[in-house]
Amino acid sequence: xxxxVEETSKSNEVTEDLFVKAPLDIGKSEEIGTxxxxxxxxxxxxxxxxxxxxxxxxxxxxxxxxxIIGPSLNEYTYRSQNLAHSNLxxxxxxxxxxxLNGTDSNGVDQYTERDVQVNYWFGTDEFGRDLWTRVWxxxxxSLFIALxxxxxDLIIGVIYGGIxxxxxxxxxxxxxxxxxxxxxxxxxxxxILFILILEPGVRSIILAMIITGWVGMARVVRGQVLQLKxxxxxxASRTLGASNPRLIWKHIxxxxxxxxxxxxxxxxxxxxxxxxxxSFIGLGLQAPLASLGVLIEDGYKSMRFxxxxxxxxxxxxxxxxxxxxxxxxxxxxxxxPKMRK
Amino acid sequence: xxxxxxxxxxxxxxxxTQAGRVTAVRxxxxxxxxxxxxxxxxxxxxxxSVTARSIMRLLPKNNTEVTKGDIVYEDRSLLNVSIKDMQxxxxxxxxMVFQDPMTSLNPTMKVGKQIMEGLQKHQKxxxxxxxxxxxxxxxxxxxxxxxARLEDYPHNFSGGMRQRVVIAMxxxxxxxxxxxxxxxxxxxVTIQAQILDLMKDLQKKMDTAIxxxxxxxxxxxxxxxxxxxxxAGKIVEQGTLDEIFYNPQHPYTLGxxxxxxxxxxxxxxxxxxxxxxxxxxxxxxxxxxFAARCPHTMKVCHSFTPEDTVVDGEHTVACWLQxxxxxxxxxxxxxxxxxxx
Amino acid sequence: xxxxxxQRIGFMLVTLFVIVTITFFLMQLLPGxxxxxxxxxxxxxxxxxxxxxxxxxxLGIQYIRYLGNLVQGDLxxxxxxxxxSVSSIIGERIGPSAFLGLQxxxxxxxxxxxxxxxxxxxxxxxxxxxxxxxxxxxMSIPSFxxxxxxxxxxxxxxxxxxxxLWEGYSSTILPSFALxxxxxxxxxxxxxxxxxxxxxxxYVITARAKGITEQQVIVKHVIRNALIPVVTMLGPLAVAIMxxxxxxxxxxxxxxxxxxxxxxxxVLDYSVIMGIAIFYSALFIIVIFLVDxxxxxxxxxxxxxxxxx
Numbered sequence: 002x003x004x005x006v007e008e009t010s011k012s013n014e015v016t017e018d019l020f021v022k023a024p025l026d027i028g029k030s031e032e033i034g035t036x037x038x039x040x041x042x043x044x045x046x047x048x049x050x051x052x053x054x055x056x057x058x059x060x061x062x063x064x065x066x067x068x069i070i071g072p073s074l075n076e077y078t079y080r081s082q083n084l085a086h087s088n089l090x091x092x093x094x095x096x097x098x099x100x101l102n103g104t105d106s107n108g109v110d111q112y113t114e115r116d117v118q119v120n121y122w123f124g125t126d127e128f129g130r131d132l133w134t135r136v137w138x139x140x141x142x143s144l145f146i147a148l149x150x151x152x153x154d155l156i157i158g159v160i161y162g163g164i165x166x167x168x169x170x171x172x173x174x175x176x177x178x179x180x181x182x183x184x185x186x187x188x189x190x191x192x193i194l195f196i197l198i199l200e201p202g203v204r205s206i207i208l209a210m211i212i213t214g215w216v217g218m219a220r221v222v223r224g225q226v227l228q229l230k231x232x233x234x235x236x237a238s239r240t241l242g243a244s245n246p247r248l249i250w251k252h253i254x255x256x257x258x259x260x261x262x263x264x265x266x267x268x269x270x271x272x273x274x275x276x277x278x279x280s281f282i283g284l285g286l287q288a289p290l291a292s293l294g295v296l297i298e299d300g301y302k303s304m305r306f307x308x309x310x311x312x313x314x315x316x317x318x319x320x321x322x323x324x325x326x327x328x329x330x331x332x333x334x335x336x337x338p339k340m341r342k
Numbered sequence: 343x344x345x346x347x348x349x350x351x352x353x354x355x356x357x358x359t360q361a362g363r364v365t366a367v368r369x370x371x372x373x374x375x376x377x378x379x380x381x382x383x384x385x386x387x388x389x390x391s392v393t394a395r396s397i398m399r400l401l402p403k404n405n406t407e408v409t410k411g412d413i414v415y416e417d418r419s420l421l422n423v424s425i426k427d428m429q430x431x432x433x434x435x436x437x438m439v440f441q442d443p444m445t446s447l448n449p450t451m452k453v454g455k456q457i458m459e460g461l462q463k464h465q466k467x468x469x470x471x472x473x474x475x476x477x478x479x480x481x482x483x484x485x486x487x488x489x490a491r492l493e494d495y496p497h498n499f500s501g502g503m504r505q506r507v508v509i510a511m512x513x514x515x516x517x518x519x520x521x522x523x524x525x526x527x528x529x530x531v532t533i534q535a536q537i538l539d540l541m542k543d544l545q546k547k548m549d550t551a552i553x554x555x556x557x558x559x560x561x562x563x564x565x566x567x568x569x570x571x572x573x574a575g576k577i578v579e580q581g582t583l584d585e586i587f588y589n590p591q592h593p594y595t596l597g598x599x600x601x602x603x604x605x606x607x608x609x610x611x612x613x614x615x616x617x618x619x620x621x622x623x624x625x626x627x628x629x630x631x632f633a634a635r636c637p638h639t640m641k642v643c644h645s646f647t648p649e650d651t652v653v654d655g656e657h658t659v660a661c662w663l664q665x666x667x668x669x670x671x672x673x674x675x676x677x678x679x680x681x682x683x
Numbered sequence: 684x685x686x687x688x689x690q691r692i693g694f695m696l697v698t699l700f701v702i703v704t705i706t707f708f709l710m711q712l713l714p715g716x717x718x719x720x721x722x723x724x725x726x727x728x729x730x731x732x733x734x735x736x737x738x739x740x741x742l743g744i745q746y747i748r749y750l751g752n753l754v755q756g757d758l759x760x761x762x763x764x765x766x767x768s769v770s771s772i773i774g775e776r777i778g779p780s781a782f783l784g785l786q787x788x789x790x791x792x793x794x795x796x797x798x799x800x801x802x803x804x805x806x807x808x809x810x811x812x813x814x815x816x817x818x819x820x821x822m823s824i825p826s827f828x829x830x831x832x833x834x835x836x837x838x839x840x841x842x843x844x845x846x847x848l849w850e851g852y853s854s855t856i857l858p859s860f861a862l863x864x865x866x867x868x869x870x871x872x873x874x875x876x877x878x879x880x881x882x883x884x885x886y887v888i889t890a891r892a893k894g895i896t897e898q899q900v901i902v903k904h905v906i907r908n909a910l911i912p913v914v915t916m917l918g919p920l921a922v923a924i925m926x927x928x929x930x931x932x933x934x935x936x937x938x939x940x941x942x943x944x945x946x947x948x949x950v951l952d953y954s955v956i957m958g959i960a961i962f963y964s965a966l967f968i969i970v971i972f973l974v975d976x977x978x979x980x981x982x983x984x985x986x987x988x989x990x991x992x
Contacts, residue, residue: 019642020667185698187967189926190960191705197948197956198712274825281827281930282945301831301934305839315828322823330819400888404807425897433894445885448904449984450911459903460893495983511893 044259047335054331057324064321068144071137075122078134091124091132091309124309126299130289136313139291143318146203146292147272150210151265157211158218159261165219166226173223180216188213192275196284203286210275214268221264225257259336266329270322277318293318346373346414347551348397348436348519353411355389355396364624366392368575369411371650374519379545379552381562381583383598384572385620390555393572394521397553398438399428415519434464437512441524443504447496453480454492457511464515479510482547483540502533506540513544520545521553526561538564559602563587568656571595574621574631581657591659593636593674630662638663638674691975695968702964703753707746710953758958763950769958772943779849780932780939784924786859791866791920796913799871800906803878814871821868827930830861834934849938858935862927866920873916877909884908911981914974921970925963 048054072078123132165176192209199205229235235252273293279285280294281301288295293314300311355367367389374380382390395401397413399420413420415436420428437460440446448456457476461467467475473492480488483506496504505525512520522541526534538561545552554565562569563583570580571594579592590596597616618635630636633643642662651664663673733739737748752759758769802814837857838846845854881887882905890904891897928941936942940959947955979985 015642015646015665015667017667019646020640020662020665020669020672022672023639023641023644181694182698182701185695185968185971186702186705187922187925187964189922189929190702190963193948194706194709194956194960197951198709270823277825278827278926278930282933283949297828297831301827304831304835308835311831311835315832319820319824319828322825323819326819326823395888398892400891429894429896431894432892438889438892440885440889442885446889448886448890448908450908450982451903459890459895459899463893463895463899497984508889511889 041255044335048331051331051334053327054335057327057331060320061324061328064140064317064324065144068137068140072134072141075131075134077131090307091122091313092120123313124307126310127303132296132310132313135291136293136296136317139293139296139314140317140321142203142286142290143273143276143293144321146206146210146276147269150207150214150272151268153207153211154214154218154268155261155265157215158264159222161215162219162222162224163226166223166230177223180219183213183216184220186213189275189278192279193282193284196279201284201287203290206276206279206285209279210272214272218261218264218268221260222257225260226253229253229256263329263333263336266325266332270325270329273318273321273325345375347376348413348415348553349373350393350397351412351414353393353396353413354409355392355401356407356409358405358407359624361624365409365626366575366623367396368626370572370575370577371411372570372577372580374551374553376518377545377549377551378567379554379565381554381556381566381569382572382577383556383559383562383569385557387620387623388572389575390557390572391523394438394523394553394555397521398432398436400438430464433460433512433517434515435517436519436521437515437517439505439508439512439520439522439525442528443501443508444528446508447504449496452493452495453499453507457492457507457514460511460515475514476510479514480507482544483507483510483513485510501529502536505529505533505537509537509540509544513548513550516548517550519551519553521555523555524557525554527556527558534561541565559598571598574626575623576631576660578632578661579657579659581653581655585654585657589653589657591653591657591664592632592661593638593663594632595659596674597635630660638672640668640672688976691972695972698968699961699965703750703961704746706957706960707749710957711742713951713953753961758961759954761952761955763947763952763955769954772955773940773958773962776938776940776943778939779937780928780941783855783859783862783932783937783939784928786855787862787866787924787927788920790859791863792870794863795867795870796874796910798867799874800878800909802871803875803882803909804901806879815875818868818871818875821864822872824864826861826865826927827934829864830858830931830934833857833861846935849936854935858931858937861931861934862924865923865927869916869920869923870913874909874913877912878905881905881909911978914978914981917974918967918971921967925967 123136125132126135161176165173191213195209195212196205199208229252235248238248238252276285276292277294277297280292281298283298285294285298286292296314297311297318300307300314304311350370350372353367353370354365356363356365370389370393372380372382382393384390392401392406396406396408397420408421415431420431423431447453454473454476457479458469458472461472461475462469465472465475477488477492480491485491485503485506491499496507499507509525520541525541526537529537541552542565544550552565554561556562566583568580568582569586570577571586571592572578573594579586579590579595581589586595587599590599594616597614600614601616603613616635621631621634628647629645630643630648633639636643640662642665646662648660648662648664650658650660652658653664662668730739737745740748749759756770758773761767761769761772764772798814798817802811805811834846834857837843844857848854887900887904890900895903925941928937928939929945930941931937932939932942933945940962943955944959946952947959
């Protein structure tokens with residue numbers, strides 16, 4: 002066919018010699034058309050087109066990287082105190098024009114005033130601890146808590162939702178009643194009560210958060226599996242003799258993955274919020290450990306005179322939340338099969 | 343011969359999609375006479391619905407554009423009237439019935455009110471008068487205990503009854519043209535016949551011209567005075583019902599007819615499907631769009647688009663086989679025999 | 684309808700019972716004793732106090748007694764504010780919280796609806812991008828961070844509004860605004876996506892095909908249908924506002940229920956913590972129930988007659 006097109010396109014006139022048979026074989030005509038693109042590949046392409054999500058992804062990776070290496074970029078640790086250097090405002094060489102010049106709220110350069118030779122990039126707290134190190138250490142801890150809580154929610158939710166939907170019948174019925182009761186309880190109240198009886202610390206916060214957190218994931222997984230179980234392609238594959246593991250692996254899992262990933266992406270910022278929230282009402286980590294919530298609480302207390310103590314952790318927690326939310330939005334749009342054309 | 347009440351002339355409509363510009367309608371020309379039924383037949387994606395919606399100017403503004411051609415209703419170009427004038431025409435002069443009665447009614451508005459809306463706008467009736475008229479109309483389309491049903495919501499009606507409501511809504515202002523876009527496709531076969539009979543009946547009473555869009559040749563045989571066959575955004579053949587059914591000249595029309603089962607057929611004669619699938623409109627170039635699937639393809643078909651040729655009176659066809667230069671032996675037997683008849 | 688109501692109320696009571704039970708036994712696991720500075724009290728005095736509050740009884744008896752009192756609306760007595768009943772504390776504290784919450788809900792819903800609806804109508808324009816960005820910020824920035832920054836810049840720096848004082852209407856503005864941010868963001872996002880979905884529905888094209896004006900199409904067919912599901916957001920919004928009051932009342936020194944709750948947590952006033960936790964939970968359950976009923980009234984497709992819809 003290609004040949005004939007090339008030949009004839011030379012002349013722009015309909016000539017007699019064109020009236021000869023030239024059928025196109027069916028195989029070729031079937032081939033014409035856009036090649037099928039795999040679901041994940043297409044989803045990724047769609048995500049890559051979403052500017053907000055891509056910027057968020059890059060920013061998140063940067064934040065995570067800084068949280069990991071940040072505390073070791075200077076010689077201080079998150080707990081080393083130096084009372085002579087307490088309450089120093091931020092000072093960064095070369096960035097003085099940004100206001101990072103070491104002057105306090107009264108315009109006095111505390112570094113010359115107190116003859117401090119070193120620079121503290123984010124300033125220091127009332128014990129003279131370096132806030133740069135503490136803020137990034139706190140980011141590390143907050144992210145750790147959120148990621149572990151989200152991962153545990155995921156595991157419990159997938160197992161519970163999977164069992165409930167796969168077995169169905171009585172098992173499903175009972176498991177659903179339990180979920181219905183749990184969903185009616187405001188989880189913040191339960192989290193607070195659990196934190197009260199557990200010893201304060203990273204482990205208790207994670208534990209308290211997953212006690213109610215997995216319910217959402219379980220519902221998502223159950224809903225997806227139930228929906229898929231009834232669909233024709235699963236039925237078709239069953240009729241063709243596909244085994245249960247193959248069915249789960251090849252058909253159910255890839256289709257459940259999308260909503261699960263999106264749910265995880267929204268669980269993480271929620272967990273970060275809860276951790277900070279608990280710290281803010283005084284149920285968080287104990288000193289000298291710091292999370293973003295603890296730092297915000299500390300910063301809030303002395304905000305009137307040392308606003309820098311509040312502003313840095315506030316900016317970082319807000320950025321993390323914004324990035325996760327935007328990335329979650331982007332993933333949801335990218336993984337939504339309804340958007341496929 | 344009556345003059346055209348509505349004529350579409352060389353209409354081109356294109357869509358903006360992620361893959362680029364797609365021209366879905368590529369030069370459609372037809373006329374509609376007062377009180378007649380014109381059926382537009384074609385596979386899904388052939389541009390039937392787009393043509394219908396562009397007559398009503400109901401295509402989404404942000405991604406569609408009429409790039410060429412004209413639509414004339416009673417000496418007025420519909421493409422050039424103001425939006426306000428178009429709103430005066432919609433519902434009052436030209437109205438439309440959509441495919442799926444399940445989704446084409448507002449679920450949260452009483453059906454009486456939905457029928458009355460158009461009356462109040464176009465005929466400036468008071469609420470009581472409009473109600474009276476809506477009631478008459480519901481009785482006319484055969485809805486039992488219509489008085490009470492005015493106060494019902496769409497979900498209280500069955501599919502067939504809903505389509506009756508939709509028809510009542512479309513015809514309540516006595517429009518001169520009714521565009522029915524696959525009005526029976528979503529209904530059960532027994533209900534289909536009822537709805538078609540209802541439409542024929544109302545057409546007689548109200549002298550409405552109907553453009554019937556369908557892919558069902560049975561419906562066409564039952565309803566149409568004239569038929570236009572569409573393929574890949576073009577009308578490839580049009581003529582009276584008899585001309586199209588008993589003297590088809592385009593290989594595509596022939597294929598459609600051969601793929602339709604007939605009651606009195608010898609069951610040992612297999613149905614003949616048309617091989618292949620319609621072309622991708624995004625990548626279509628010069629040449630006959632049907633060439634790839636046509637059993638009589640010649641070299642010329644691949645690179646030159648055939649022009650409309652008059653067969654007899656108003657019977658036109660766009661196919662190179664009609665060209666005098668086509669060798670006699672290439673003419674398929676079916677066409678020869680039907681021509682000689 | 685009646686049967687549905689009975690079923691629903693029964694389920695509500697079961698949920699509430701589970702909450703009360705969990706709360707009661709969790710409180711028993713708390714470390715320490717309910718009385719402040721117990722070392723100041725002699726053993727004799729402690730015994731008297733324990734007897735007075737019934738803490739010398741076996742746990743089962745205490746539990747049943749608590750349930751019995753609860754049915755009569757008695758949540759027990761505060762261990763810290765001697766002589767004050769928990770119900771009277773809640774009654775005294777609920778006023779400011781309810782005022783702030785409702786003000787934030789009403790203000791936030793109105794602004795959110797306007798933002799979201801205009802945004803959907805001007806889909807993919809600068810206004811749309813702007814309000815979507817605002818909504819993401821509102822959803823993402825924790826309410827207490829926003830409240831603290833608001834207090835610092837508007838209260839301390841600019842001195843436009845009272846920083847932390849509960850006197851007169853002006854002192855309700857900042858806390859209400861801080862609370863309403865999440866409401867604005869949630870409502871705007873929700874109504875926007877609902878609107879965009881409804882605009883694409885067949886019945887909107889049908890409405891246009893009738894020839895009614897675009898304004899009528901938008902108001903009668905699009906906005907009406909998009910607004911109905913917004914009611915379902917009331918549940919999550921109630922939770923968000925409740926969560927918000929806990930921290931925002933602390934920041935702005937509002938003498939509300941949230942501030943009392945955080946205070947009681949710090950001083951371990953068991954009976955008050957329990958009382959407020961149960962009160963919040965009951966409130967939440969009732970809101971969810973009312974939303975369901977309201978939704979049934981607004982959406983004609985839902986009927987509570989019998990089992991099938």
